[in-house]
């Protein structure tokens with residue numbers, strides 16, 4: 001499992017393009033028949049992908065890295081399918097996963113197996129995991145049953161729909177908060193006006209993008225912003241001190257996951273446009 005360390009904002013001011021990408025961008029999350037994981041020291045997030053193309057893929061991690069015998073011994077995980085139809089089997093219970101469905105798996109589950117319905121249209125499971133202090137029930141939230149929130153406007157090129165899956169008013173968890181934002185066709189901006197939240201860090205995963213599409217993901221302190229060019233099915237780590245916003249060459253979808261001190265989605269420190277540099 002690849003390891004990412006936490007960074008001080010003062011140091012990040014001096015980073016060039018390559019260093020920014022090395023520290024914050026996760027370029028490859030999906031590989032056929034593999035589980036790909038990155039371990040971040042930012043709120044001890046594990047960010048990953050599982051693509052069971054021709055064989056099922058098991059959720060596992062090196063016990064020496066996570067300090068536990070099984071992946072979920074001291075962790076919880078949120079799973080969102082961004083590929084074809086599949087299943088997640090948790091200790092023998094099978095959850096059918098359509099595209100954009102979410103499954104929360106609580107601490108203590110011993111065996112988690114990802115599978116696809118069709119090998120030529122494999123499921124692609126995007127994963128966010130955080131340490132957990134107690135067990136909350138394993139629950140699925142289907143996109144078909146979700147209550148979306150509409151934000152933004154055409155005038156500001158940021159019309160978008162937010163689906164909250166794992167949050168205080170939905171699936172309960174220890175610290176993980178997870179959902180998905182879909183931009184309307186013609187809208188390119190997410191999360192502008194932007195914000196920080198020193199109480200939580202966040203990970204953005206961009207997808208539903210054309211092969212030649214890019215998102216200029218904005219990060220850094222509000223007075224010292226930088227950009228990271230992100231392509232389809234890549235993730236970017238946003239430390240608690242950093243803004244997280246982006247503008248794409250066309251509309252796209254992204255999954256956001258948060259962990260940290262609280263789970264209050266609305267607990268954001270709004271950045272005034274006049275303070276952005």
Ligand SMILES: O=C(O)C(=O)C[C@H](O)C(=O)CO
Nearest residue numbers: 160162181190191244256268
């Ligand atoms: O489009 C948005 O705005 C978001 O999706 C915001 C993120 O969910 C976020 O940054 C929550 O803190």
Ligand SMILES: [Zn+2]
Nearest residue numbers: 195197202244
């Ligand atoms: Zn945020």
